[in-house]
Amino acid sequence: MPEATPPDVSALLAGRRRILVTGGAGFIGGAVVRRLLAESDAQVFNLDKCGYASDLSSIEALPEAAERHTLLRVDLTDAAATTEAVRQADPDLVMHLAAESHVDRSIKGPAVYGSTSSPDFVYIASNVSGTFHLLQAVSAHWEQHAHRAPGVLPLPPHLHR
Numbered sequence: 604m605p606e607a608t609p610p611d612v613s614a615l616l617a618g619r620r621r622i623l624v625t626g627g628a629g630f631i632g633g634a635v636v637r638r639l640l641a642e643s644d645a646q647v648f649n650l651d652k653c654g655y656a657s658d659l660s661s662i663e664a665l666p667e668a669a670e671r672h673t674l675l676r677v678d679l680t681d682a683a684a685t686t687e688a689v690r691q692a693d694p695d696l697v698m699h700l701a702a703e704s705h706v707d708r709s710i711k712g713p714a715v716y717g718s719t720s721s722p723d724f725v726y727i728a729s730n731v732s733g734t735f736h737l738l739q740a741v742s743a744h745w746e747q748h749a750h751r752a753p754g755v756l757p758l759p760p761h762l763h764r
Protein backbone atom coordinates (compact mmCIF):
# COMPACT_ATOMS: atom_id res chain seq x y z
CA MET A 604 0.00 0.00 0.00
CA PRO A 605 1.43 3.46 -0.86
CA GLU A 606 2.32 5.59 2.15
CA ALA A 607 -0.25 8.38 2.77
CA THR A 608 1.15 11.91 2.64
CA PRO A 609 0.56 13.69 5.96
CA PRO A 610 -2.03 16.45 5.52
CA ASP A 611 -0.74 20.02 5.42
CA VAL A 612 -1.57 21.62 8.79
CA SER A 613 -2.19 25.15 7.52
CA ALA A 614 -4.47 23.85 4.76
CA LEU A 615 -6.42 21.75 7.27
CA LEU A 616 -6.88 24.73 9.58
CA ALA A 617 -8.37 26.71 6.69
CA GLY A 618 -7.67 30.08 8.27
CA ARG A 619 -8.61 29.17 11.84
CA ARG A 620 -6.19 30.95 14.13
CA ARG A 621 -7.25 30.25 17.72
CA ILE A 622 -7.09 26.56 18.52
CA LEU A 623 -8.13 25.07 21.85
CA VAL A 624 -6.49 21.67 22.42
CA THR A 625 -7.56 19.74 25.51
CA GLY A 626 -5.11 17.21 26.93
CA GLY A 627 -2.24 19.01 25.21
CA ALA A 628 0.16 18.02 27.98
CA GLY A 629 -0.48 14.34 27.24
CA PHE A 630 0.95 11.98 24.63
CA ILE A 631 -1.45 12.55 21.72
CA GLY A 632 -2.45 16.13 22.58
CA GLY A 633 1.20 17.09 23.05
CA ALA A 634 2.04 15.84 19.55
CA VAL A 635 -0.87 17.87 18.16
CA VAL A 636 0.23 21.02 20.02
CA ARG A 637 3.83 20.65 18.81
CA ARG A 638 2.70 20.19 15.24
CA LEU A 639 0.34 23.18 15.40
CA LEU A 640 3.14 25.35 16.77
CA ALA A 641 5.74 24.17 14.27
CA GLU A 642 3.57 24.05 11.13
CA SER A 643 1.07 26.88 11.49
CA ASP A 644 0.93 30.38 12.89
CA ALA A 645 -2.12 29.66 15.07
CA GLN A 646 -2.44 30.63 18.72
CA VAL A 647 -2.65 27.40 20.69
CA PHE A 648 -4.55 27.24 23.99
CA ASN A 649 -3.68 24.07 25.85
CA LEU A 650 -6.33 23.09 28.41
CA ASP A 651 -4.95 20.41 30.70
CA LYS A 652 -5.25 19.62 34.39
CA CYS A 653 -1.54 18.68 34.30
CA GLY A 654 -1.83 15.38 36.12
CA TYR A 655 0.42 12.36 36.43
CA ALA A 656 0.40 11.70 32.65
CA SER A 657 1.37 15.24 31.66
CA ASP A 658 4.68 16.60 30.43
CA LEU A 659 5.04 20.02 28.86
CA SER A 660 8.82 19.99 28.44
CA SER A 661 8.85 19.13 24.71
CA ILE A 662 6.35 21.93 24.03
CA GLU A 663 8.16 24.49 26.14
CA ALA A 664 11.41 23.65 24.31
CA LEU A 665 9.95 24.95 21.04
CA PRO A 666 10.82 28.58 20.29
CA GLU A 667 7.27 29.14 18.97
CA ALA A 668 5.81 28.25 22.36
CA ALA A 669 6.82 31.51 24.03
CA GLU A 670 4.61 33.55 21.68
CA ARG A 671 1.84 31.18 20.67
CA HIS A 672 1.26 28.61 23.43
CA THR A 673 -0.95 29.36 26.43
CA LEU A 674 -1.42 26.75 29.12
CA LEU A 675 -4.84 26.79 30.76
CA ARG A 676 -4.42 24.60 33.82
CA VAL A 677 -8.03 23.51 34.21
CA ASP A 678 -9.79 20.30 35.19
CA LEU A 679 -12.71 19.58 32.85
CA THR A 680 -14.65 18.16 35.79
CA ASP A 681 -14.99 21.80 36.94
CA ALA A 682 -17.74 23.21 34.72
CA ALA A 683 -17.25 26.86 35.75
CA ALA A 684 -13.47 26.73 35.18
CA THR A 685 -14.03 25.06 31.80
CA THR A 686 -16.45 27.81 30.77
CA GLU A 687 -13.92 30.46 31.83
CA ALA A 688 -11.12 28.73 29.90
CA VAL A 689 -13.25 28.60 26.74
CA ARG A 690 -14.08 32.30 27.19
CA GLN A 691 -10.38 33.11 27.53
CA ALA A 692 -9.35 31.01 24.52
CA ASP A 693 -12.23 32.26 22.33
CA PRO A 694 -11.45 29.38 19.95
CA ASP A 695 -12.49 28.88 16.37
CA LEU A 696 -11.44 25.22 16.54
CA VAL A 697 -11.47 22.75 19.43
CA MET A 698 -9.57 19.47 19.49
CA HIS A 699 -10.61 17.38 22.50
CA LEU A 700 -7.84 14.96 23.48
CA ALA A 701 -7.99 15.12 27.30
CA ALA A 702 -8.91 11.80 28.83
CA GLU A 703 -8.09 9.54 31.70
CA SER A 704 -6.44 6.96 29.50
CA HIS A 705 -5.01 4.27 31.75
CA VAL A 706 -6.85 1.23 30.42
CA ASP A 707 -6.27 -1.14 33.35
CA ARG A 708 -7.64 1.33 35.87
CA SER A 709 -10.60 2.25 33.66
CA ILE A 710 -11.63 -1.41 33.49
CA LYS A 711 -11.16 -1.92 37.23
CA GLY A 712 -13.10 1.11 38.41
CA PRO A 713 -14.86 2.95 35.58
CA ALA A 714 -17.82 4.23 37.58
CA VAL A 715 -16.07 5.30 40.74
CA TYR A 716 -15.55 9.01 41.33
CA GLY A 717 -12.39 10.04 43.08
CA SER A 718 -10.37 13.10 43.92
CA THR A 719 -9.19 14.73 40.71
CA SER A 720 -5.78 15.15 42.34
CA SER A 721 -5.49 11.37 42.39
CA PRO A 722 -4.95 9.32 39.25
CA ASP A 723 -7.38 6.69 40.48
CA PHE A 724 -10.94 6.19 39.35
CA VAL A 725 -11.85 9.45 37.69
CA TYR A 726 -12.92 8.06 34.33
CA ILE A 727 -16.60 8.93 34.37
CA ALA A 728 -15.87 12.35 35.88
CA SER A 729 -13.17 13.24 33.34
CA ASN A 730 -14.17 11.42 30.20
CA VAL A 731 -17.96 11.69 30.35
CA SER A 732 -18.82 14.68 32.57
CA GLY A 733 -15.68 16.56 31.47
CA THR A 734 -16.53 16.09 27.80
CA PHE A 735 -20.08 17.22 28.51
CA HIS A 736 -18.83 20.37 30.30
CA LEU A 737 -16.55 21.16 27.35
CA LEU A 738 -19.34 20.69 24.79
CA GLN A 739 -21.70 22.86 26.84
CA ALA A 740 -19.11 25.61 27.27
CA VAL A 741 -18.06 25.68 23.62
CA SER A 742 -21.59 25.52 22.29
CA ALA A 743 -22.69 28.42 24.58
CA HIS A 744 -19.60 30.42 23.59
CA TRP A 745 -20.17 29.94 19.88
CA GLU A 746 -23.83 30.88 20.26
CA GLN A 747 -22.76 34.15 21.90
CA HIS A 748 -20.02 34.79 19.34
CA ALA A 749 -21.56 33.91 16.03
CA HIS A 750 -18.46 35.16 14.17
CA ARG A 751 -16.65 32.02 15.34
CA ALA A 752 -17.16 29.23 12.81
CA PRO A 753 -17.87 25.81 14.35
CA GLY A 754 -14.61 23.90 14.30
CA VAL A 755 -15.33 20.97 12.04
CA LEU A 756 -12.27 20.01 10.04
CA PRO A 757 -12.61 18.61 6.54
CA LEU A 758 -11.26 15.08 6.27
CA PRO A 759 -7.99 14.88 4.34
CA PRO A 760 -8.59 13.29 0.91
CA HIS A 761 -6.91 9.98 1.78
CA LEU A 762 -9.42 9.41 4.59
CA HIS A 763 -12.49 9.80 2.34
CA ARG A 764 -14.12 6.48 1.51
Ligand SMILES: NC(=O)c1ccc[n+]([C@@H]2O[C@H](COP(=O)([O-])OP(=O)(O)OC[C@H]3O[C@@H](n4cnc5c(N)ncnc54)[C@H](O)[C@@H]3O)[C@@H](O)[C@H]2O)c1
Pocket residue numbers: 625626627628629630631632633650651652653654655656657658677678679680700701702703704705728729730733
Ligand atom coordinates in the same frame (compact mmCIF):
# COMPACT_ATOMS: atom_id res chain seq x y z
N1 LIG B 1 -1.92 6.96 23.13
C1 LIG B 1 -2.40 6.34 22.06
O1 LIG B 1 -1.69 5.55 21.37
C2 LIG B 1 -3.79 6.61 21.60
C3 LIG B 1 -4.24 6.04 20.41
C4 LIG B 1 -5.54 6.31 19.97
C5 LIG B 1 -6.37 7.12 20.73
N2 LIG B 1 -5.93 7.64 21.88
C6 LIG B 1 -6.86 8.50 22.64
O2 LIG B 1 -6.34 9.82 22.72
C7 LIG B 1 -6.76 10.40 23.96
C8 LIG B 1 -5.52 10.90 24.72
O3 LIG B 1 -4.66 9.79 24.95
P1 LIG B 1 -3.16 10.00 25.46
O4 LIG B 1 -2.43 8.74 25.17
O5 LIG B 1 -2.63 11.29 24.93
O6 LIG B 1 -3.39 10.12 27.04
P2 LIG B 1 -2.44 10.78 28.14
O7 LIG B 1 -2.83 10.14 29.42
O8 LIG B 1 -1.02 10.73 27.70
O9 LIG B 1 -2.85 12.32 28.14
C9 LIG B 1 -4.13 12.74 28.54
C10 LIG B 1 -4.02 14.18 29.03
O10 LIG B 1 -5.37 14.58 29.37
C11 LIG B 1 -5.29 15.29 30.59
N3 LIG B 1 -6.58 15.15 31.30
C12 LIG B 1 -7.14 14.00 31.74
N4 LIG B 1 -8.28 14.26 32.38
C13 LIG B 1 -8.42 15.61 32.35
C14 LIG B 1 -9.39 16.49 32.88
N5 LIG B 1 -10.43 16.05 33.61
N6 LIG B 1 -9.25 17.82 32.67
C15 LIG B 1 -8.18 18.29 31.97
N7 LIG B 1 -7.21 17.51 31.47
C16 LIG B 1 -7.34 16.18 31.66
C17 LIG B 1 -4.16 14.64 31.37
O11 LIG B 1 -3.66 15.54 32.37
C18 LIG B 1 -3.16 14.33 30.28
O12 LIG B 1 -2.21 15.38 30.13
C19 LIG B 1 -7.53 9.32 24.72
O13 LIG B 1 -8.92 9.49 24.47
C20 LIG B 1 -7.02 8.05 24.09
O14 LIG B 1 -7.98 6.99 24.20
C21 LIG B 1 -4.66 7.43 22.33
